[in-house]
Amino acid sequence: MISLENVSKKFGTGVFGLSDVSFAVEKGEFVFLIGPTGSGKTTILRMLIRETLPTAGSIVVNSWDIVKLPSSKVPDLRKKVGVIFQDLKLLNDRTILENTMLPLQVVGVKGKEAQGKAEEVLKSVGILEHKDKFPIQLSGGELQRAAIARALILNPEILLADEPTGNLDDETAYGIVKLLSDINDLGTTIIMATHNIGIVKKLNKRVIELNKGTLVNDKKDHKPKEHEEKEEAKEKTEKEEKVEAKEEPKEEKVEEKHEEKEEKKDGKLKVDDFEEALK
Numbered sequence: 001m002i003s004l005e006n007v008s009k010k011f012g013t014g015v016f017g018l019s020d021v022s023f024a025v026e027k028g029e030f031v032f033l034i035g036p037t038g039s040g041k042t043t044i045l046r047m048l049i050r051e052t053l054p055t056a057g058s059i060v061v062n063s064w065d066i067v068k069l070p071s072s073k074v075p076d077l078r079k080k081v082g083v084i085f086q087d088l089k090l091l092n093d094r095t096i097l098e099n100t101m102l103p104l105q106v107v108g109v110k111g112k113e114a115q116g117k118a119e120e121v122l123k124s125v126g127i128l129e130h131k132d133k134f135p136i137q138l139s140g141g142e143l144q145r146a147a148i149a150r151a152l153i154l155n156p157e158i159l160l161a162d163e164p165t166g167n168l169d170d171e172t173a174y175g176i177v178k179l180l181s182d183i184n185d186l187g188t189t190i191i192m193a194t195h196n197i198g199i200v201k202k203l204n205k206r207v208i209e210l211n212k213g214t215l216v217n218d219k220k221d222h223k224p225k226e227h228e229e230k231e232e233a234k235e236k237t238e239k240e241e242k243v244e245a246k247e248e249p250k251e252e253k254v255e256e257k258h259e260e261k262e263e264k265k266d267g268k269l270k271v272d273d274f275e276e277a278l279k
Contacts, residue, residue: 001027001189002048002158007057009043009213017043018054019213025191027157030184032200033193035210041193042086044210045160048191049081050074062157079107082151086162088143090135090150096122097131100149107154121149125179141172148179159183161192165199173199181205 002025009018018040025031033041046052047059050066059066064077090099100118104110109117122128125145130138138146144164151159161180165173177192177199184190194200200207209217 001025001029001062002191003058003060004044004047005058007044007047007054007059009040009047009052010055016213020057021210021213021215022057023208023215023218025189027189028184028187030181030190030203030205031192032203032205032207033191033210034195034197034200034207035216036195038212039210040213041210042162045083045162045191045193048158048160049078049083079154080156081158081160082154082156084144084147084151084159084161084164086166088135088147090143090146092135095132095134096127096138096146096149099135099146100131100153103150103153118149118153121152122146125149125152139172140168141175144168144176145179148176148183152183156188158189158191161190163193163195165194165196170198174202177203 004024005022007018007021008016010016021040021044033044035041043052047054047066048061050069053067061077062080064073066077069077090096091102094102097115097118100122101114104114104117119128119131122131125148127138127142127145127149130142130146135143135146148161148164151161159180164180165176168176173196180190180192181203207217207219208215209219
């Protein structure tokens, strides 16, 4: 679905933002792009929507060759690739509903049809009750959900998220990433650039690491969720069996002592037991 081959980007200052980067993302994958500021994460995302072009190398998104794609076809590309921008890009003088409807209006969907689709998407991200509010009235997490709703409104095949948890507390940040994971489960391919290593560790997803414009690690060997759950269940069963094995002798001793007490209470130990005790 997405392919970068030997991609480099040299800026006007002579500095390389990317150097010979190659990787591919399959349909339906969820990929984290990690790395320090200036490592090239945002540059890659901008290239995928043809906001900037590589100095060298090739990029293919679906069937589009990004380098050769004529400007007249860029709108078609961007209908299939939704973007959650780092600065959100929500219009402060429009309500959340109006912000969400905007991409539909741009492509010619208007009136009640646009409103109905926008409300449906806002409901899916959990903020339908805020549809008539303005961005300034929402919390950071709610604003991120609004940005996600707008990015989803055209039903894109690919969703790019640039630091969507950057200014959020841990709990809110996890809620946003869980929402993106749920969207991914429905079939949308997701590439998320982030600094939040804690979030990356919590989710069992592929991780591509960049540093100073070069790809330094591509962790593809994560276990499938189903396999991970089976391993956890197996470990839990083994632990329970060990605990039971340790506890069984204790139970026998307790029962023996209890029986001995009962026998003493009756004033009569069995002769055989008494003789055995003297041996």
